[in-house]
Amino acid sequence: MRAPDPAPLTPLYQVYAAMTALSAPIIQRVVRRKLSAAGVPPGRIAERFGQPTAPRPAGRLVWFHAVSVGEFLSTLGVIETLRESDPALGILVTTTTATAAGMARKRLPSGCVHQFSPLDTPGATRRFLAHWRPDLAVFVESEIWPRQIVSVHRAGIPLALINARLSAGSLRRWSRVPRTARALLSRFACVLCQTDTTRDAVIGLGLPSERAVTTGDLKASSDPLPLDEEEAARLAPSLARRPLWVAASTHPEEEEIVSAAHRRFTERYPDALLILAPRHPDRADVIEAALVAEGWAVARRSAGDAITGETQIYLADTLGEMGLWYHLAPIVLVAGSFVPVGGHNPYEPAHFSCAILHGPLVANFARAYADMDGQWAAREVGNATDLSEQLISLQDSADLVTLQQAAHGFATAAGSARTDAAAALRKLLN
Structure with a gap:
């Protein structure tokens, strides 16, 4: 035909x-x-x-x-x-x-x-x-x-x-x-x-x-990302009781926003940990150098670095492990949304019951984010200050559970x- x-x-x-x-x-x-x-x-x-x-x-x-x-x-x-x-x-x-x-x-x-x-x-x-x-x-x-x-x-x-x-x-x-x-x-x-x-x-x-x-949207009906259960169990003890969030699929210029937000977050919660997963892991050397220059204690996934009590940022510079990070973290910033690339897939963290934050530039998923925001399944943040305020306000808040449950419900109802x-x-x- x-x-x-x-x-x-x-x-x-x-x-x-x-x-x-x-x-x-x-x-x-x-x-x-x-x-x-x-x-x-x-x-x-x-x-x-x-x-x-x-x-x-x-x-x-x-x-x-x-x-x-x-x-x-x-x-x-x-x-x-x-x-x-x-x-x-x-x-x-x-x-x-x-x-x-x-x-x-x-x-x-x-x-x-x-x-x-x-x-x-x-x-x-x-x-x-x-x-x-x-x-x-x-x-x-x-x-x-x-x-x-x-x-x-x-x-x-x-x-x-x-x-x-x-x-x-x-x-x-x-x-x-x-x-x-x-x-x-x-x-x-x-x-x-x-x-x-x-x-x-x-x-x-x-x-x-x-x-x-x-x-x-086919991305709405995709299966959840794969998860290494054994690795999740191995990492969980080093993350227990620490305020934790993921910045997923970051692009150039977004790491600066994420770093600034994490700085304010750690001022309020000194033991907070950020898992930073760049969209393109081949940028990891540049990202790590910039973070170290800012004074952060960085551990790197590809180097096999352990997450210790002193680790402030864990650079997740590997492929195929986003399901692991979404499983471990209660809050996720879906990046690609502060720079004009159109945003990235919100359904993936929603499958893992994450509280989802995103920037304003989400043309690639405009309908999905509009629906999720309207159903309290995601929240838009405009800059580093907004992001840090949301991270702080969601700690030990009933809003965190509300966002998580709404996100998961949105994904499963696709x-x-x-x-x-x-x-x-x-x-x-x-």
Whole structure:
């Protein structure tokens, strides 16, 4: 099955195609340098250029493309649901970042294949499709790669966009090129949207209305993050009776806010402990140096440092352990919300009954945070002072339990987005 009657390609698309072809050598050098710096082996970097490092599974194959960690995690429930009904179905997952690749290595179900996603250049796209020959291509959230969309459609492969979202900025940009937007969107067999607002937007940009469905946010229906129970039991005694909070998925400039808030928190509670989990653990050296320069006693997870009575900040610079930190800490700041990256997933700490705090910049999860704030399941803080005041006020307060219970209730009441998404994808496959 393929999306019928695609709108004609535009001169703007042709310009894009020509420019990406001409600049392919430059793009490859930049990508190679970036992934090398992140510790990715040369052989795996070649996957970005469409050169496979694994054989194609026999039988039908579904290709999921998710850029980074959050998008990847949102696909896991859909993948599991698809394979429950068809265990022989092959699954290929591609991601762009080294962090997401590390997460895929830990979380992807047995029998599924991970590769780095191909660049949107002629050679990379051609080599990738020639080797993998997917029976269905599934892009996640806001992944609009023009050449890949056109090439997949030309090959007669049905194409879906799931968990789709459009920020106000993205909508403005696409609205300036309506014919090109329609040319690309009309090649999707279906678009499953997080909200009615996104559904209305993609229809307004030219997607036939019968191909757009609101299914809700896949991240809301994801399973809880994995938890190492033995490690939790080992760490618990060193954390007992200490005021404890987690700053999760911090970005540059946010560590300064977190540090300032923790400074005020420790003035009130001298034995308070912060677990600081940066979004990108490869920044840990820089973060640790800045914290030590500020006078903090820092222990580091990746170095195997113990949490002692003198430890004030525990730098959780590892991958795949957020479930552990959410399990141990009663209060979580979900970062990425003080800088313009759009915020991060609030459902993950909600599954662990955490009291959730967040900054004001949460466009990626605007609906979720608005609903959670309205249900007393989360609280917005505007700056370091607000954050410290909330940390202090929640200590030994009935409000802490209220927030924790409301957050957990919100997560467990999330809808059936993944079953609806899996059903739509099965329809395309069949």
